[in-house]
Amino acid sequence: MSSASPPSASPSYADGDTRRVRASLIHKVCGDEDMFALGASVARVVEMASSDDEGTHDLAYYVLSDVALTQRILRLSNTPTYRTKSGTTVTTISRAISLLGFDNVRTTALAMLLVDALSNSAHATSVRIELEAALCASLVGREMARHSFYQGAEEASIGALFKNLGPLLVASHEHDRYREINALVKGGTHSVGQASQMILGASYDALSQAVMAEWKIPDVIVRSLSALQAGAQKVAINRGEWMRQVASFAMEVSRLLGRSASPAESKEFQALQLRYGVALNLTADQMKELFETVQTEMTALLRSMNMEPQPRDEETLDTGGLPNVLLLATMDAGGGAAGGTHPSGKPHNARELLLAGVQDVTQLRAAGDAKVNDVILAVLETLYKSMGFRFATVCLKDARSGQYRARLAFGEDHARRQAGFAFPMGAARDLFHLAMENDADLMIADATSPKIRDLLPAWHRALLPDAKSFIVLPLVVSKVQVGLFYADRAELAPEGVPPDETSLIKALKGQVLLALAP
Structure with a gap:
């Protein structure tokens, strides 16, 4: 009819x-505050373009900025309808976008916006x-x-x-x-x-x-x-x-x-x-x-x-509210047990989260149709979530400008920090150039120590003056310096990175290096 x-x-x-x-x-x-916010959110998601890598990153960041939405998208990815043949749990939004498709995730996010705004x-x-x-x-x-x-x-x-x-x-x-x-x-x-x-x-x-x-x-x-x-x-x-x-x-x-x-x-x-x-x-x-x-x-x-x-x-139709309409499952779809975080913000179950991310990225590459940017985005997301960083970015060589420039970023004030995260190519003796020249993965638990501060370039001190702990993971392919991953916290990280977590982080970086290899 x-x-x-x-x-x-x-x-x-x-x-x-x-x-x-x-x-x-x-x-x-349309006039009340909730509806105004709904309209703004809907317009923002609708305008995200699926035709470029930036659109995928924008959608991933948008989903990650909402814990409830993140859980729902991951839960949808792990239903029998979409679960991968191997049965491996999907733990990252980047992998969910790859598995479900950009437009599926975008429309699902729009649907969930409607649900959240109107279900009460x-x-x-x-x-x-x-x-x-x-x-x-x-x-x-x-x-x-x-x-x-x-x-x-x-x-x-x-x-x-x-x-x-x-x-x-x-x-x-x-x-x-x-x-x-x-x-x-x-x-x-x-x-x-x-x-x-x-x-x-x-x-x-x-x-x-x-x-x-x-x-x-x-x-x-x-x-x-x-x-x-x-x-x-x-x-x-x-x-x-x-x-x-x-x-x-x-x-x-x-x-x-x-x-x-x-x-x-x-x-x-x-x-x-x-x-x-x-x-x-x-x-x-x-x-x-x-x-x-x-x-x-x-x-x-x-x-x-x-x-x-x-x-x-x-x-x-007149029976009032529904007690269970949109109750989130108590299970964290991100994988791993609960258990809180260290004072730095690093989750206690970082190892389990990293392991799940490694499995996700491995499956992403094994599918055979993932672009390099998809792999980089999935690794960046895994590092950001699993280690509890407040800001994470990937910086790649830009031959035209003669600089290394941040291409993707997650976290607090990410747009401004990404725009300012750039430094010249060359033989400078600062921490970032030294890490790439020596292909050395750096996990800095206390960035306030004088010896570390002396190695930080002026641009980093100006852009991220409150970074108290961070990691730098150089991307070097066949002795060619391609760029690096960077992620930091505004707190010291005395708990450090134990060997099992270090191995998993190196495995994540290894997947990116394989994707970048000619």
């Missing part, structure tokens, strides 16, 4: 549509139903994108995710209106588009578009949320039209999967096939396969978020 509102003269989103959305409703769903609503059961529909639609969109020839097709999964934003926000912020719309639809006299237009003064689709436009989301995604004309769809003439078809199809599939135990045997399945089969080049068998894939992936996604199955009876 289609939920499309009556077609407008133009399929695109226009300023007039924004004006039709009641100003008070837009203010309510006083009307959590209604919100939960709409959240599940949005999550399921995003999975349908992702599967459609996998088989599309359009460049940038992965944006369809984002459009599909936010196709249900209107119902989701109304369920959370205007629950009485939400119930009125549902009552009209249930009565059989109105489509969802017609009922929402009557009650809200704007269709759900128009509301979704208005909010996304308010959040400064790219226009091609905003336009993909507009309603389709009724009846069988024709083959799209461009990517934008195809994205609109996918978003609507994904939403209808998610609704069907949510209410039917045997969706492929239903009349709605046949209707979907007639409406979208030709346009999206889907046979009945392919659609059945799509349903099975999405249902499996949906189970894995919900499990990663500890979202227990919820009742679908309409009578349960």
Whole structure:
């Protein structure tokens, strides 16, 4: 059953549509602090580009900056659906991005932003139903994108995710209106588009578009949320039209999967096939396969978020909060036992975390399709997390500028520190040049000692004046100095680095050297 509102003269989103959305409703769903923060976060994640190494690093850092999000992504990576054939636990976000794919992780992060922002609503059961529909639609969109020839097709999964934003926000912020719309639809006299237009003064689709436009989301995604004309769809003439078809199809599939135990045997399945089969080049068998894939992936996604199955009876929609909606698992998906940290910030279980990272990086390289930058990023992340550093970067030779420059970084104030972390090539006798000239891995437990201070260059003292302990791992390939890893803490590290941890750190560096070797 289609939920499309009556077609407008133009399929695109226009300023007039924004004006039709009641100003008070837009203010309510966009104006409070939480919604403003959600919009800013959504815009930031959406703009991350998958086409370059910097986009992968930005996404990895974004995920790592949120402990709960990190745990969920890692938990998803370790579900049976995605677990590697060897069964080795995934412990780094870099490996998760490699395993799940950039666009999968990005869309999953967006989905989890919605979950976190809206799941604590006083009307959590209604919100939960709409959240599940949005999550399921995003999975349908992702599967459609996998088989599309359009460049940038992965944006369809984002459009599909936010196709249900209107119902989701109304369920959370205007629950009485939400119930009125549902009552009209249930009565059989109105489509969802017609009922929402009557009650809200704007269709759900128009509301979704208005909010996304308010959040400064790219226009091609905003336009993909507009309603389709009724009846069988024709083959799209461009990517934008195809994205609109996918978003609507994904939403209808998610609704069907949510209410039917045997969706492929239903009349709605046949209707979907007639409406979208030709346009999206889907046979009945392919659609059945799509349903099975999405249902499996949906189970894995919900499990990663500890979202227990919820009742679908309409009578349960006013029952208040859900005690277990988004409870994080007590198990740390990062691997290793708990046990706290040393005063320096170094975890007591650093060895276990390093070992898991070595296994992750080894598998990443063994897969055969990892780029050098992927390996470097995974090693940097492992060092940063496993050893409890406050800042970590990799510095590589830049022949044009005659300098070694930081290329990637994690940690506190990482953008500013990365920008300033550069020093000239040459025969200087400072700690960094000496480490590379002698290919010596340095673990400095007390950087405040006079002998160490005397070897620190002026640029380091100015950029990182409070670095009290750090490591330097030179990258030297066939006697050619390529660069180095650097990571520090603002505390002394008298616990040092025992031999077993040192071996694992060297093993991590060894994987990078193998990847860099000609």
